[in-house]
Amino acid sequence: MCLNRQSSIPLYEQVVNYVKEKIRTGQWPVGSRLPAQRKLAEWLKVNRSTISTAFDELAAQGLVKSAHGKGTVVINNTWGLLTDRKPANWQQLIEAGHYKPNLAIIQKINAAEFYPGIIRMGTGELSPDLLPNRKTSELLKNLNLRSFSLGYCEPKGNRQLREEIARYVAGFGIQTAPSSILIVSGALQALQLISIGLLERGTTLLLEKPSYLYSVNVFQSSGMRFAGMPMDSEGMCVDKIEAYKKNTPHSMLYTIPNFHNPTGRLMSAARRKQLLAVSARARLPIIEDDVYRELWLGSPPPLPLKADDHAGNVLYLGSLSKALSPGLRIGWVIGPEPVIDRLADLKMQNDYGSSNLSQEIARAFLHTGAYATHTAHTRAQLKIRRDYLLERLDSLFADLAEWQVPTGGFYIWLKVIPDIHAAALFQEALKQNVLLNPGILYDRDAGQYLRLSYSYASFDQMDEALRTLRRIILEQSQRSF
Amino acid sequence: MCLNRQSSIPLYEQVVNYVKEKIRTGQWPVGSRLPAQRKLAEWLKVNRSTISTAFDELAAQGLVKSAHGKGTVVINNTWGLLTDRKPANWQQLIEAGHYKPNLAIIQKINAAEFYPGIIRMGTGELSPDLLPNRKTSELLKNLNLRSFSLGYCEPKGNRQLREEIARYVAGFGIQTAPSSILIVSGALQALQLISIGLLERGTTLLLEKPSYLYSVNVFQSSGMRFAGMPMDSEGMCVDKIEAYKKNTPHSMLYTIPNFHNPTGRLMSAARRKQLLAVSARARLPIIEDDVYRELWLGSPPPLPLKADDHAGNVLYLGSLSKALSPGLRIGWVIGPEPVIDRLADLKMQNDYGSSNLSQEIARAFLHTGAYATHTAHTRAQLKIRRDYLLERLDSLFADLAEWQVPTGGFYIWLKVIPDIHAAALFQEALKQNVLLNPGILYDRDAGQYLRLSYSYASFDQMDEALRTLRRIILEQSQRSF
Numbered sequence: 001m002c003l004n005r006q007s008s009i010p011l012y013e014q015v016v017n018y019v020k021e022k023i024r025t026g027q028w029p030v031g032s033r034l035p036a037q038r039k040l041a042e043w044l045k046v047n048r049s050t051i052s053t054a055f056d057e058l059a060a061q062g063l064v065k066s067a068h069g070k071g072t073v074v075i076n077n078t079w080g081l082l083t084d085r086k087p088a089n090w091q092q093l094i095e096a097g098h099y100k101p102n103l104a105i106i107q108k109i110n111a112a113e114f115y116p117g118i119i120r121m122g123t124g125e126l127s128p129d130l131l132p133n134r135k136t137s138e139l140l141k142n143l144n145l146r147s148f149s150l151g152y153c154e155p156k157g158n159r160q161l162r163e164e165i166a167r168y169v170a171g172f173g174i175q176t177a178p179s180s181i182l183i184v185s186g187a188l189q190a191l192q193l194i195s196i197g198l199l200e201r202g203t204t205l206l207l208e209k210p211s212y213l214y215s216v217n218v219f220q221s222s223g224m225r226f227a228g229m230p231m232d233s234e235g236m237c238v239d240k241i242e243a244y245k246k247n248t249p250h251s252m253l254y255t256i257p258n259f260h261n262p263t264g265r266l267m268s269a270a271r272r273k274q275l276l277a278v279s280a281r282a283r284l285p286i287i288e289d290d291v292y293r294e295l296w297l298g299s300p301p302p303l304p305l306k307a308d309d310h311a312g313n314v315l316y317l318g319s320l321s322k323a324l325s326p327g328l329r330i331g332w333v334i335g336p337e338p339v340i341d342r343l344a345d346l347k348m349q350n351d352y353g354s355s356n357l358s359q360e361i362a363r364a365f366l367h368t369g370a371y372a373t374h375t376a377h378t379r380a381q382l383k384i385r386r387d388y389l390l391e392r393l394d395s396l397f398a399d400l401a402e403w404q405v406p407t408g409g410f411y412i413w414l415k416v417i418p419d420i421h422a423a424a425l426f427q428e429a430l431k432q433n434v435l436l437n438p439g440i441l442y443d444r445d446a447g448q449y450l451r452l453s454y455s456y457a458s459f460d461q462m463d464e465a466l467r468t469l470r471r472i473i474l475e476q477s478q479r480s481f
Numbered sequence: 482m483c484l485n486r487q488s489s490i491p492l493y494e495q496v497v498n499y500v501k502e503k504i505r506t507g508q509w510p511v512g513s514r515l516p517a518q519r520k521l522a523e524w525l526k527v528n529r530s531t532i533s534t535a536f537d538e539l540a541a542q543g544l545v546k547s548a549h550g551k552g553t554v555v556i557n558n559t560w561g562l563l564t565d566r567k568p569a570n571w572q573q574l575i576e577a578g579h580y581k582p583n584l585a586i587i588q589k590i591n592a593a594e595f596y597p598g599i600i601r602m603g604t605g606e607l608s609p610d611l612l613p614n615r616k617t618s619e620l621l622k623n624l625n626l627r628s629f630s631l632g633y634c635e636p637k638g639n640r641q642l643r644e645e646i647a648r649y650v651a652g653f654g655i656q657t658a659p660s661s662i663l664i665v666s667g668a669l670q671a672l673q674l675i676s677i678g679l680l681e682r683g684t685t686l687l688l689e690k691p692s693y694l695y696s697v698n699v700f701q702s703s704g705m706r707f708a709g710m711p712m713d714s715e716g717m718c719v720d721k722i723e724a725y726k727k728n729t730p731h732s733m734l735y736t737i738p739n740f741h742n743p744t745g746r747l748m749s750a751a752r753r754k755q756l757l758a759v760s761a762r763a764r765l766p767i768i769e770d771d772v773y774r775e776l777w778l779g780s781p782p783p784l785p786l787k788a789d790d791h792a793g794n795v796l797y798l799g800s801l802s803k804a805l806s807p808g809l810r811i812g813w814v815i816g817p818e819p820v821i822d823r824l825a826d827l828k829m830q831n832d833y834g835s836s837n838l839s840q841e842i843a844r845a846f847l848h849t850g851a852y853a854t855h856t857a858h859t860r861a862q863l864k865i866r867r868d869y870l871l872e873r874l875d876s877l878f879a880d881l882a883e884w885q886v887p888t889g890g891f892y893i894w895l896k897v898i899p900d901i902h903a904a905a906l907f908q909e910a911l912k913q914n915v916l917l918n919p920g921i922l923y924d925r926d927a928g929q930y931l932r933l934s935y936s937y938a939s940f941d942q943m944d945e946a947l948r949t950l951r952r953i954i955l956e957q958s959q960r961s962f
Contacts, residue, residue, distance in 0.1 A: 022818065027661040029793030029817040077791065088766035088794045094823045096681035096731070098703070102826050110636050110829055131631040140621045150612040150806035155591050180508040185666065185832040192831050196702070200577035218830055221677070222579070250577070285569035310558065312510025313569045325631035327837030336510040337503070342575045345583050348591055349699055350673050351666040355836035356808030 003044055011046055015054035018044070023063060023077045031091045034064060034072040100217040105426065105441065112435050119465045122437025123456040124261065124410055125326050130381055130455075132324060132365075132374050139364045149356045155344040157183025157332075158359040164366040165318075165332050172293070172300075173307030174316065174334060182340050182347065185329040185354045187291050187317045188218065190343075194287065194315070195222040197346045198339065204248040206284075208236045210413075210443030212261040213254055227251075228443070235260070235267030238274050245282040252285045258301045259292040259409025262442045262451035266407055269302035276305055279313050286314045291331070294323040294375040296408040297383045312336045320362055322410070323375045328358040382410075382455060389454040389462055396466045400473060410455040413439075415448055418477035422447045428472050434465045484525055492527055496535035499525070504544060504558045512572045515545060515553040581698040586907065586922065593916050602946045603918025604937040605742065605891055606807050611862055611936075613805065613846075613855050620845040630837045636825040638664025638813075639840040645847040646799070646813050653774070653781075654788030655797065655815060663821045663828065666810040666835045668772050668798045669699065671824075675768065675796065676703040678827045679820065685729040687765075689717045691894075691924030693742040694735055708732075709924070716741070716748030719755050726763040733766045739782045740773040740890025743923045743932035747888055750783035757786055760794050767795045772812070775804040775856040777889040778864045793817045801843055803891070804856045811835065811843040863891075863936060870935040870943055877947045881954060891936040894920075896929055899958035903928045909953050915946045 003014045022028040034040070037055065041048040055072055058064045066072045101107065113120055156162065162178035169176060184190045191213075199205075201223030207213055209228025219226070227244055230237045236255055245251050255275070257267035267275075279286050288305045306316040312335075319331035333343060347353065365371040389412060393403060402415045422438040429436050439449025457465060484495045503509040515521070518536065522529040536553055539545045547553045582588070594601055637643065643659035650657060665671045672694075680686075682704030688694055690709025700707070708725055711718050717736055726732050736756070738748035748756075760767050769786045787797040793816075800812035814824060828834065846852040870893060874884060883896045903919040910917050920930025938946060 022658075024791065025656045025658070025661075026790055026793030026795075026816075027658060027818045032817060032819045077793075088760075088764050088792075090679075090766070090793070090817050090820050093679040093733075093766065094819060096684075097678040097823070097827075098681060099677040099827055099830070101823070102830060107826060110826075113633075114635050125633055128632060133626050133631060136631060137624070137626050140624065140626070143618070143621065145614050145618050145621070150614060150617060150808040151609060152594075152606055152807045154595050175506045177503075177506070177508060180506075185836070188830070189832040196580040197578040198571075198574040200579060203577075216830055221830070252574075279569075283569050285571070285574065309507055310505065311569075312507030312558075312571070314507075321833075326633045326833070327631040329832060329834065329836045335507075336513060336571050337508045338513045338575060339571050342578070342582070345588060345591075346578075346580055349580070349583060349669070349697055349702070350831070351670040351810060352802075352807070353810065355666070355810045355839040357838050357842060358836040361838060 003046065012050045012053040012057065015040075015044060015046070015051060016057050019054065019058055020063070023074055026077075028074050029088070029090055030074050030077055031089050032074050033070070033091070034074065036071060099221040102217060103215070103441065105423075105438070106215060108430075109435060109437065112430060115433075115435075117433055119434045119461040120456045121434055121453060121462070121465045121469075122451050123435070123453050124437075125322070125456060126378065127456045127458070130378055131327075132370070135365075135370050135374065136325070136361065139361055139368070139370065143360055143364060145360070149360050151356070153353040153356055153359070155348050155353070156181065156340065157354060158356065158363060161359045161363040161366075162332075164363050165334075168366055168371075169306075169316075169318065169334065173303040176334050180334055180337050180340050182333045182344050183354055183359060184331045184333060184347065185351070186321050186326070187289060187319045187331045188216065189347075189350075190317050190331060190333045191216075191218050191287070193333075193343045193346050193350070195219050195224065197342050199224060199252065200250065203250045203252060204244070205252055205254055206241060206244055207254040208256065208260060208263075210262055210439065210446050210449075211254070212256065212289075212442060214443060215441040231260075231263065231265060233265070234271040235265055236271070236275065238271065238278050241275075241278050241284065242282050245284050252287060253279065254287045254289065255305075256289045256292070257305065258290055259295055259406060259411075261292070261409070262411050262437070262439070262449075263413040264404070264406030264409050264411045266301055272302055272305055273308070276308055276313075280311055284313070287317065288314050289317045291317065291319040291322045292409040293318070295379065295382060295410070297379060297386060298407045301408065306334065315339065320365070320371075323378055324365060324371060328355075328362060330354060330358050330362040385454040385459075385462075386412075388459055389452065392463055392466050396470050400470060410453045412452045412454065414450045414452050416450065416473060417448075418473060420448060420473060420476060424476060425472060428476070429469060432468050432472070434468050436469075484527065493531045493534040493538065496521075496525065496527070496532060497538050500535065500539055501544070504555055507558075509555050510569075510571055511555050511558055512570050513555050514551070514572070515555065517552060580702040583698060584696070584922065586904075586919070587696060589911075590916060590918065593911060596914075596916075598914055600915045600942040600946045601937045602915055602934060602943070602950075603932050604916070604934050606803070606937060607859065608937045608939070611859055612808075613851070616846075616851050616855065617806070617842065620842055620849070620851065624841055624845060626841070630841050632837070634834040634837055634840070636829050636834070637662065637821065638835060639837065639844060642840045642844040642847075643813075645844050646815075649847055649852075650787075650797075650799065650815065654784040657815050661815055661818050661821050663814045663825050664835055664840060665812045665814060665828065666832070667802050667807070668770060668800045668812045669697065670828075670831075671798050671812060671814045672697075672699050672768070674814075674824045674827050674831070676700050676705065678823050680705060680733065681731065684731045684733060685725070686733055686735055687722060687725055688735040689737065689741060689744075691743055691920065691927050691930075692735070693737065693770075693923060695924060696922040712741075712744060712746060714746070715752040716746055717752070717756065719752065719759050722756075722759050722765065723763050726765050733768060734760065735768045735770065736786075737770045737773070738786065739771055740776055740887060740892075742773070742890070743892050743918070743920070743930075744894040745885070745887030745890050745892040747782055753783055753786055754789070757789055757794075761792055765794070768798065769795050770798045772798065772800040772803045773890040774799070776860065776863060776891070778860060778867060779888045782889065787815065796820065801846070801852075804859055805846060805852060809836075809839040809843060811839050866935040866940075866943075867893075869940055870933065873944055873947050877951050881951060891934045893933045893935065895931045895933050897931065897954060898929075899954060901929065901954060901957060905957060906953060909957070910950060913949050913953070915949050917950075
C-alpha cells in the first residue's frame, strides 16, 4: 500500500480514505481494532503525526473511537448509519476460538521476515540462492503430468512418492512399506495431526529443553503439557524419563536427535540406544523429528532411532523443507500402520491431502537422484557459511558470548555473557533491520541465548548483523549498570 | 501387494510371511488389530480360507490371538520374545485422540475410490479427462520460478496470487484487498481453521439440511452442534433462523448458495437478500461456501452474499478444486481483516502455508486467463454429462425415483421410491463395483436419497451403474416384502 505523495490530497486525508475503504468493504468491520498508529505509520511510510491527525478525523466523523488501553476501534460504518445492518461481533469470535494464537514475538517474526531490507539472522531455512530453482524448473518441464496428478489423491498420499520414500529411508536403516507412510504438508502438520489424533488433553509431552516445540502452540492448543528434559553434550538426558512416565502414564516423548533445533546438538549413538531402551521399558511412544538429517557438515549422523525400533515405538518424521525446499510443503510420517491409518483419516478431514503437484515434483527429485545431488551441494555450501559465521563470532564475540561448533543443521546456540533483556534486544535489533530468534522462544529460562542461523543471510549480512548486535549488546548492558 | 502364484511356497505360507514382516518391521505392532480376513483376502486376491489357514498358523506361533468380536490382535513379535522390549500401546493412543474419525462409510468411500474397476457414481470431482493436464504442463514449462517460490511464504499466502484473486472475485461483485484474503489448501482447510480459530465449544452452526457438512467431522470434532434448516426450491429457508440465534447466541451460519452439495439447488437472488437481512438483524456471521460458482450450466448464478455484505458479516470461501483441479489444493477465504489475520496465524501453526508451487500455478491460471477458458470448457462438458445422466434416469428410473434438474454443479439428489436400506444398498452396489454416496451421509433422515454425480464416471459407466442400481433396488425392495 502506497500513498501518493504527488497528489493534491493531503497525506492525512489519504489515510482517512484508506481506512474508510477498509471499513466500507467490510475488511475492518465494526468492533475491530485499527492497527496501532506506530505500525500503520511504518506501513504507509508516513509520520506518526499524520496517522494521528487521520484518526482524529475518523473519530470526528463518528467512524472510530479511541479507548484508553484498547487502541482505536471501528464503531460504525456508513451503511450502518444509513441502514439497520449490524455486523457480527468478529472480535468476540476471534477470542472464543480454542486454539491459541502464535506467541506475539513469533507473529512479529513471521511478518518481519518479509520486510524489505531485513537481515534474517535466526531464520530456519535455506537462503534463496541455495534453493534448487534450476533443477526444479527442469524437472517441471519433464514432469509426466498424469491425469490423476490433478485429481484428489489417496488418503496416505501419492503411492509412487511413498515407494520412493520407503527406498530413501532404507538408506539409513528404516525398513518400512508404503502403507506405513503418510505424506504430510511438512513435519509441523504431522505434529498437528498427532496432537488431535493420538493424544488426549492433559497428556504430558517429554521433550528436550530447550526445544523448537516451545515456540509453536500446536500441542498446547490441544491441552497438552510439556516436561522439559535437560540436555548434555550427547543430547537429551534420559535418566529422569522413567520417573516421569511413571507419574504421568499418558506421556509421549518428542526429540530432534540430529542437529537439534535450537541448540544444533547431535545425539550420540550410545544415547540413542539408551533412549530406545528406556522407551521399551517404559512403553513410552517416541516422536522422532529428523528433518535436519541430511544437513551434516562433517560425517553422517548415527542411524535414526526408528532404524532400531523393532517394537514399533517410534513415529518418525521427515521432510524436504530443510534440505530442499520449504515451499513444496512435503514431509512424511512413518509408523505402525494403524497409527498411520488414523493420521491419514484426519489428514483427509483437514485438507484432503497435500498438493499433488508438490508430490509429483518430490517424487521426481527422489527418483532421479537429484535430491541426493542437491543435498551434497547444500552441505558443502552450508559448511562454508557455518565456518564464516564461526570466524566472525571469533573475531567479534569472543568477549561477549559462548557457543559450540554445530556439526550440522542451521543453528548456533549463542550464550550472551553480559546481562541482556531479550525483548529489548529483539526490538532494538529489529529497528536496526536485524531479525533475531531470542532463546526465550525455545525455553523461557534461556533469556541469555540467541538462536543464530548461518543458513539464510548473506556473508555481508551476517557480518553486518553481528556488528550491529555487538553494538546493541554493549549499549544495553552499559545502560543496565 | 501381490503373492507369487508360481512359487513353490504355498500361498497361506506367503500370507504368514507377509504378516510376520509387517510385525517384524513394527508396522503392525503388538496390540494392533490385523485387517479383517475378508478384507485381507480381497486385498491379496486369495480365498478367505487361505487367510484363515494363515491366521491359524500365526496364532500357533504365538504371534496373534483371535478374540471374539475383537478380531485378530498381534500379541507378540519375535524381538519381543527374545528381548524385553515392549511396544507402546498405540491402540489406546488412537482411541484417546480427541478428533473424531471420519464416518466408517466415508473412510470406506475414500479407500474404495482407488479400487481398480470401480465406477464412482457419487464422487464430487471432475473426471480425469476434464482436468487441464495439457494446459498445466504448458504453464509449468513457462513458469517463472523465482527463488521465493521454493521458500516459505507470507502467512496469508503468495501476494501476487492474492492480487489475482481480488481481481477475479471483483468480477462477481466482491470488493476486497489482498490483505483480506487468506490462501488455504482447499475450502475444507478453511472450515478446519474456522472451527479451531473462531468458534468455542458448544457453538451452534446453522446450516442447510441436508448438507455436505454432515458428512465431515470438522466442526463436530471441535465440539460444535448443528441445527439443520429445511430447504425449499429457493434454497435454505430463513424463517427459523432468528429464533435459533436468540436461543443460542453463539451461532454461525453455513450455506452453499450455489449448486448446493448434495441437493444441487441454487439459492434465488431474493432468498439471498432475505438471508443477508436476517443475518444483519440477528448479527449472525455467515460462512458462504461458494466452491461451485463457476459450474453453472444455464446462466450464471446470482451474486454471492459477500457482494452485498457491507457490514462485514460474511466469510467467503472459494476454491480451484471443483472447476479446475483438486490436486492443486488451492482455495481462499475472504473476510474482515482481523479474522483473516487470526486464520492466517493458525494456518502458520498447522502447516506453514500451502504449496508454493501450487500457488504459482494457480496464479498463472488466473493471470493468463486460462482459468476462464478452462471453466467455459468444463461447463460445456458438464452440461453434456448432466443431460446424459438425466436422459438415462428418465429411461431407467422413471418408475423408481424422483429428482430435480440441477442448473449447475455436480449432483443429482435422487429420491428412491421403493423402501431401501441405505447401508445394504451401498454394500451390494460396492460388491458390484458401483460406489455410491448415500443420502444419510448428508442428513440422517435422508435414507431414501442418493447423491448421484455426473462429473466423474464415463458415459458407459453411468449407464452401467444405473442398470446395476436398478437391479439391486428391485431385488432389495422385493426381498423386503
